[in-house]
Amino acid sequence: MSQNSSRSAVAALVGGWLVIVGSPAATAAGLHLAVSGVILAQTRPNPPPPDVEASIASLHQRLQITAAQEAPFNAFANALRANARAEASAPHQPPANASAVDEMRAEIQYDEVELAGLKRLLPTLEALYASLSPPQRQAADMAFRQGPGG
Numbered sequence: 001m002s003q004n005s006s007r008s009a010v011a012a013l014v015g016g017w018l019v020i021v022g023s024p025a026a027t028a029a030g031l032h033l034a035v036s037g038v039i040l041a042q043t044r045p046n047p048p049p050p051d052v053e054a055s056i057a058s059l060h061q062r063l064q065i066t067a068a069q070e071a072p073f074n075a076f077a078n079a080l081r082a083n084a085r086a087e088a089s090a091p092h093q094p095p096a097n098a099s100a101v102d103e104m105r106a107e108i109q110y111d112e113v114e115l116a117g118l119k120r121l122l123p124t125l126e127a128l129y130a131s132l133s134p135p136q137r138q139a140a141d142m143a144f145r146q147g148p149g150g
Contacts, residue, residue, distance in 0.1 A: 060077075063143075072127040075124045076121070076125055079117075079121045083118075091110065
């Protein structure tokens with residue numbers, strides 16, 4: 001399982017927002033080494049937290065949020081902020097001398113933080129999406145496909 005591809009997919013779905021926003025994991029540029037069909041991640045530095053506020057502002061502009069849509073958009077934005085804080089405080093990697101088992105445990109722990117964030121984010125996205133006009137929905141769909149900075 002490739003860490004970058006799984007996290008990029010998550011980022012494209014939400015996160016693009018973070019999950020346009022992008023998650024720290026989605027932006028991590030880890031090096032991978034394939035050994036006998038097994039992919040092992042090499043040590044990489046913790047990525048800085050994404051600029052969530054700039055991403056939220058960009059999304060607000062791209063979707064042309066109206067006054068009537070501010071409440072569901074703000075709920076979505078607050079969920080993005082909370083997820084970014086949770087991911088930034090989650091351990092991103094085990095110690096340098098960690099075993100393959102420790103590496104896997106650390107990956108699962110971080111993925112669980114991401115998954116919990118996505119589960120919290122979904123209801124706010126559903127409410128926001130329901131409030132959007134058809135052209136806004138198309139813009140949202142495109143933003144999710146393109147991911148952060150797309």
